[in-house]
Structure formats: C-alpha cells, structure tokens
Amino acid sequence: MTHAFLLLVRRDLRIALRRRGDVLNVLVFFLVAASLFALGVGLAPELLRAMGAGVVWVAALLAAMLSLPRMFAVDLAEGTLEQMLIAPQPLGILVAAKIASHWLLTGLPLALVAPLIGLQYQLSADALCTLLAGLLIGTPVLSVLGAAGAALTLGARAAGVLLGLLLLPLYVPVLVFGAGAVLATLTGVNPAAQLALLGAFLAVSCVVGPPAACAALRIALD
Amino acid sequence: MIFNYAAPQAFYPVAGKMIPWFAWLAALLAIAGLTVGFFVAPTDATQGESYRIIFIHVPAAWMSVFLYLVMAGWAALGLVLNTRLSGMMASAIAPTGAIFTFLALWTGALWGKPTWGTYWVWDARLTSELILLFLYLGFIALKGAIADPQRADRAGAVLAIVGAVNVPIIYFSVVWWNTLHQGASISPMRSPTMVATMLTGMLLMALAAWMYSIAVTLARLRKIIRMREGDAAWVQMQRNSV
Amino acid sequence: MSWGSLNEFLAMGGYGLYVWGSYAMAALCFLLEVLFLKMNSTK
Numbered sequence: 001m002t003h004a005f006l007l008l009v010r011r012d013l014r015i016a017l018r019r020r021g022d023v024l025n026v027l028v029f030f031l032v033a034a035s036l037f038a039l040g041v042g043l044a045p046e047l048l049r050a051m052g053a054g055v056v057w058v059a060a061l062l063a064a065m066l067s068l069p070r071m072f073a074v075d076l077a078e079g080t081l082e083q084m085l086i087a088p089q090p091l092g093i094l095v096a097a098k099i100a101s102h103w104l105l106t107g108l109p110l111a112l113v114a115p116l117i118g119l120q121y122q123l124s125a126d127a128l129c130t131l132l133a134g135l136l137i138g139t140p141v142l143s144v145l146g147a148a149g150a151a152l153t154l155g156a157r158a159a160g161v162l163l164g165l166l167l168l169p170l171y172v173p174v175l176v177f178g179a180g181a182v183l184a185t186l187t188g189v190n191p192a193a194q195l196a197l198l199g200a201f202l203a204v205s206c207v208v209g210p211p212a213a214c215a216a217l218r219i220a221l222d
Numbered sequence: 223m224i225f226n227y228a229a230p231q232a233f234y235p236v237a238g239k240m241i242p243w244f245a246w247l248a249a250l251l252a253i254a255g256l257t258v259g260f261f262v263a264p265t266d267a268t269q270g271e272s273y274r275i276i277f278i279h280v281p282a283a284w285m286s287v288f289l290y291l292v293m294a295g296w297a298a299l300g301l302v303l304n305t306r307l308s309g310m311m312a313s314a315i316a317p318t319g320a321i322f323t324f325l326a327l328w329t330g331a332l333w334g335k336p337t338w339g340t341y342w343v344w345d346a347r348l349t350s351e352l353i354l355l356f357l358y359l360g361f362i363a364l365k366g367a368i369a370d371p372q373r374a375d376r377a378g379a380v381l382a383i384v385g386a387v388n389v390p391i392i393y394f395s396v397v398w399w400n401t402l403h404q405g406a407s408i409s410p411m412r413s414p415t416m417v418a419t420m421l422t423g424m425l426l427m428a429l430a431a432w433m434y435s436i437a438v439t440l441a442r443l444r445k446i447i448r449m450r451e452g453d454a455a456w457v458q459m460q461r462n463s464v
Numbered sequence: 465m466s467w468g469s470l471n472e473f474l475a476m477g478g479y480g481l482y483v484w485g486s487y488a489m490a491a492l493c494f495l496l497e498v499l500f501l502k503m504n505s506t507k
Contacts, residue, residue, distance in 0.1 A: 086356050148384065152377045156367035165363055166381060169356040170388050172349075173395035180399055197398070201391070208387060219376045260473075264465050271477035275486045282490070321493050329486040336482050434494070441501050 004089045005097045012101035022067065023105050030110055032065040034117045045122045052121025053131070053182035057175050059117070060110045060135060061142065065167060067106045068146040069153070069160050071098055072217070076154060085221055091214045099143045099210070107139025123182070130185040130195070134178040137198045141174050144202075144209035151216035173201050230307050230447045231456050237440040244440070248433035254334075255426030263419040265268055272336045276420070279329040281428040282322045285435055286354060286390055289319035293361075294386040297379035309375025310450065312382065313365055314443040317433050320358035346396040353392050357385040 016023055037055045041047060075081040084094045114135050115128040123131065149167045153159040181194035227233045259277040266273040293315040300308030330348065331341040331366035342348065361378055416424075467473040476483045 103394055145384075148380070152364060152381055153367070156364070157369075158367060162360075162363055164368050165356065166360040169353045170362065170384065172392045173388075176395045176399045197395070201395075204391070206357070208384060212384055216377060216380050219373055219380070222373065261465050261467075265477065270477035270479060272482055274476065274483050278486055278490050318497065321497055325490055327492055328489050332482040332486045336479050438497060438501065445501065 001091055001093050004087075005093050005100075008094055008097035008130065009101045009104070012098065013104065014158060016101070016105050022070065023109065026063045026067050027113055028104050028107055029066055030059050030116065031112065033059040033062060035120065038120055048121045049123065049186065052123050053120060053127070053179040053186070054175075055121065056114055056117050056131060056182075057135075057138075057179045060139065061115060061168070061171055061175065062164075063110055063141040064106050064139060064146065065164055066160075067102065068150045068163055068167075071102055071147060071150040072154055073150075073159075076220075081217070082221060085217065091217065092210050095210050095213050095217070099140075099147045100215075102146070103140050103143040107135075107143055111135035111139055127182050127185045130182050130191045133195055134181045134191075134198060137195060137202055138174045138178045141198075141202050141205045142171065144205045145170050147214040148209050148216060151213045151220060154217070154220040174198065177201065228305050228307055231454070232308060234444060237444050241437050241440050244433045244437035248430050249436060250429035251426050251433060252317055255423050255430055258419060258426060259423035263423050264417065266420075269337055272333065273420075273464050275329050275333040277423050277427045279326060279333055280424050281431040282329060283326040283351065284428055285431045286319060286326050287349065288324035288360065288432075289315055289322060289435060290354060290382075290389075291386065293319060293380075294382040297375070297382040301376055301379040301383075306372070306375075306450075307447075308444045309372075309379065310443055311439075312375070312378060313446055314439045315435075316358055316362050316365075317442065318438050320355060320362065322431070322435075323351060323355040323358055324463065327355065344396070345397075346393050349396045350389060350393040356391060357389070361385070 032055055037051070037059070038048060040053060072081060075084070087094065097178060111132060115132050118128045118131050145167060146163075149163050150172075152166065153162050156162055177194045177198045181191035181198070184191040184194060227236060255277060257273060265271060293312045296308045296315065297312035299305070300312065327348070330351075334343070335341050347444075361381055364381055365374045365378045368377055474480055474484070
C-alpha cells in the first residue's frame, strides 16, 4: 500500500514538474495578492504589522484554492480517476496520495515563501517563525478539506467559484488560529496554544476529510 | 406504515393536505406572539423599546440553526437509505433556512446599532451565523450546479454533514479568538433574565416560525416533486385534472 | 403595555426605524418566499 501511495505521489510530482506553470501560478498569485493588500491599505508600519498576519493567511488560502479544481479534474479527463476507483488498493490510500502531492506542490511552497511576504508587513523574526510554523500545519488542512471540496464539485458548473464558496467557511478555524498565533507572537505571548489547536484541527480534518472525499468521488463517478 | 409515504407519489397529496393546517397555525401563533410582544410585554428598563426586535430576531436565529440540522439530517438519511424523497426534503428546507439566517443577521444588526452602537461585531455567535449563511448558500449552489438530481442530492448530503460538524468548531474557534482580544468580547446575547411576558412572546413567535417553515417547506417539496418526477404519469394526471 | 397613541406606537420610543426596519424586512422576506413558491406553481 505504501508502494501505491509513493507511486502516485511521484507520478503527480513528475507531471507537475513538466508543467511548472501551475505551481508558479499559485505562488505568483500569493505574492501579488499580499503585496496589493499592503499597497491598498497604505504603508504605515503599525497598520501593516497589525494586518500582516491576517492578510498573509487569507492570501495563502485563496492561492491554495486556485489549484484545487485541478486535483481530480485532470485525472477524470484522462480516465485515471476511474482506474483509481477500481484499483485493488483502498481508495483512501490513493486519495491520501493526491492530497500529499497537492500539499507538496501548493501548501509547502506557500509556507516557505510566506516569511518573505511577512517581511513586507514588518513582522518580527519571531512572528515570521510562527507564521511559517502555522502555515506548515495549516496548509495540509487546506489540501485535505480541499480534496473533499474538489471531489464534490467535480464536473459541476462553475466549479472553481463554487469550490471557494464551499470551502472558505470551513477554513475559518484555520484562519482564526493561524493568524491568531502570529498576532500572539507580536504581542509577546507564546503561540503554542494556537498552534496546538491548529494541529488539533488538522487531526480532525484528516479524520473527516478523506472519507468525505472518497464518498464524493464515488458519487461523482457512479 | 410510515414507509408507505417514502415514495414521492404517495407523499405528494399528504403534503398538500398538511400545508393549510400549518399555514393557519403559523398565522394564529404569529398574531398571538406579536400581540403579546407589542401590547402585553412592558418596556425594557435598559433598552427601551428597541428590544422588541427580539420577537423576530431570536426565532429567526433559532430556526436558522434548527433548520440546518434538520436539513443535514434528511440529507444524511437520503445518503444512507438511498431514498429520493429525503434528498428532495433537504433541498426544500435550504432556501427557508437561508432566509431565516439572513433575517437573524439583519435584525441582529438593527438591534445592535441602538443597543451597542455598532451594526456588526466579530463575536462567536455573529460570525458563526454568517458562516451558517455561507453554508446554506454553498449547499444551494452545489445542488444547482450538478446536473443529475440523484448525484446532486448525494453530493449535497456530504457537504451538509461536513458543514454540520464544522459549525460547532467554528463557533468555539471564534470564542477562543475573542478571549484573546478583550475589546471584542461583548456578547450581544448576554441579556439579563427576561420578564415572563417577553419570554412568552418570544416562544409564541418561535412556534409560529416553526409552523411557517413546515408549511413553506412542504409547498416547496411539492414543487420539487413536480419538477423532478415531471415525466411520471401520475404528475401528468394531476396537471390535467387541475 | 398601553401605547398612548398610534404615533407613540410607530415611534417605538425613538427606535422606530430599527424596530420597524426589522419587521418590515421580515414581512418582505416571507412575502417574497411565498410569492416565489406560487410562481410557476400552476403550469
């Protein structure tokens, strides 16, 4: 089973490396959106510092969502999705592989780039660390819940916008705790509590998300 | 015995007969509730007359949450038992639930302005209510975007269940958020214990809202049944006989 | 609860805009909901 998992992840990574544009799209959107917010709000340092956590997190959420419709749509078009459904391996393992590759291609790069954006918002070194840690824990949640959302909207009209409408409410706790952790660090409070809650939410998503995604995939391909 | 009515064709006339009863109950309860609310309940010591919004605000808020749980319940039932009527029931409830959620937010904002000086504050209840509105709209949008009705029902059911799990989590996350930011910790619902007449008025209006929801949902259900089973012979007969 | 006059009732102690604004929106919503249901109801 691990063999199938790794195989699928490697395959997705190889395909993505051939079409680098998709991955870069996400990062560029993230950079542009975050920068525009800074420009739009005016450049007072205190204001930027207060807003930075929230803006970076929201921009990361939106950027991650850009890539979600593609998670299953390409496989559906090529017929690989049906192969996944009738494969001897449990669908859960294969869905987990899709989630892992999505995170490696979207969430991880976003998390690594975010501290650079954080500098634009005058965040301190401590806050940047908290930002990085929070995003490393929070972006997998986006991929897990995103998989369920992408599966639900597979083949639906205006899937991209619909996906946003469905997922953004569910991301609220991630946003609240992720941004809250950075704000706590800025005021000198230990962000361990928020980060722990983020971790807890990740755990809950991992329990709820993959089964929902599997159910939704079966519904979509019946 | 009750499973005889699981078929849309069997339930359609039953629903039709039930609607007038619930509609009249709703009207009578609303008249009673508003009478108590505006002509029996006294002026509030701290809030003056503005508190009278409570007689529409609280019932709307209660119904918005209650209807979501009922809707998710029906959707889940349809997913498990594979019954068409359950999925249709969930679709029938959704718009009414969304309307009550909107009303709760609207009346809440109009109540908040004179009482706390602001139309909106990001406390746990208000934020969760706003998210609930998005969940309703997402459910309606998802169902509308999927062409095949059976598939739409089942996808909607998955979404409704995930949403139902998430709403308490969202609520507590915002509670936590607010405990860190003392400034935003005023809870609009922490009102003092209520005079009996105020409570009576509120409960009457809540019952009225409930009866209204049932009547409207059943009417919408009949509409959905007609739309979906439109080619079936019995619907054609109905149409021709009317 | 006795209102002195119709004007007092409508003014709601100065909060008339908020109170009636709420109930008017509610009435509008329910009216529209029922109307939408009646629309296309007889085909």
